[in-house]
Amino acid sequence: MAELEKYITNYFGITEQNALKGISSLFKYTKINKGTFLQKQGNHCNTMGFVLSGYQRFFALMDGKEVTQWIAHQGEFTVDLTGFITGSPSRWSIQALTDSELYIIQKSDYDRLDQLVPRWFEFEKLFMVRCFTTMEDRIFSHLSMTAEERYHFFFKHNKELFNRVPLQYIASMLGMSAETFSRIRKKQLG
Amino acid sequence: MAELEKYITNYFGITEQNALKGISSLFKYTKINKGTFLQKQGNHCNTMGFVLSGYQRFFALMDGKEVTQWIAHQGEFTVDLTGFITGSPSRWSIQALTDSELYIIQKSDYDRLDQLVPRWFEFEKLFMVRCFTTMEDRIFSHLSMTAEERYHFFFKHNKELFNRVPLQYIASMLGMSAETFSRIRKKQLG
DNA sequence: GCTTCTTCTTGATATAGATCAAGAAATCAT
């Protein structure tokens, strides 16, 4: 659990020992196999997962095609944040791309955190802002960068991912076809 | 002020009369002329504006070109949310595209809202989630839609904007050149 | 290890959208 607490400190800015113990006690360690769905599009969002290891893909169907919105990895949360917080149906399916280890919290437990942790909503708010900032950056990358620039920028910050998951999903997440991705990669490799 | 309170209810889900009075008392009515900067990129974010009328463009310089990230209108907030909440330098410049009326709150007053409004952080959190969802939708539109589809989708929901501000900014915000925008528009008009 | 299935690459071709350039239309200032 030490790892979870460390991450909660990093993510939510919470340092009080009691609060950390309280929060982490509500998360359950879970192993899942490659291919397992943590969430199906359109369903209720009942759980939030914190990634210890492995990769999970967020995607939605659009005109019969799967569009990958995000690939979560260690230290991130697997959840359709919108659905989880507001109760709306999940906009994404979430599927493990590799065997994965997660800490999972149930929605009903999550909703009690404010009773357990002083200033919980304040921390949560800061977490949301961070998520918002990430999204804002991604939009800007689509307004101002070419596919090749997006590739390089993403590669610089996520090198390990390129060896671990099918590249077609990274391509989709960056808004380009698998073939374009492959050609940019070839150039890059030499 | 009634209008502001109505919007605060819609945006933040706050309905208690005392809370609404308290919040709206911290906002100051302000008129600004077309061209005025509410925020300059790189500066501190000291104010948050609530739009009563007019249009304000968020943009950043990228390789010497201005990229429009968003155009705010009535009922929205003009602020670099990230900078305003976290204290980081503003990522955007914000400039009035038309004469505008705003309610403006100072950061120092905003930071006292939690003492004034019970459950303020909780409301604020929900506000952040809504902003996050909007961004997530926009990203998905770039991953799954053509320029023409983005045009039509945006037009459907923002018809009035097309008569009020230079179209080149809408084009930039949708991630296409002004010429492409013009051609799509021509097709659409007949 | 061989087979099967999935993923990746590569070439050929098509196309959406960018860029450049010039003129038309609209808006603004005096």
Next chain:
DNA sequence: ATGATTTCTTGATCTATATCAAGAAGAAGC
């Protein structure tokens, strides 16, 4: 109103990226 400035349109051309198709490489199952 008139001229100046900004914005929009249009055509010509170019280029980034998509699509299609087929084979190569890699991973997984037996």
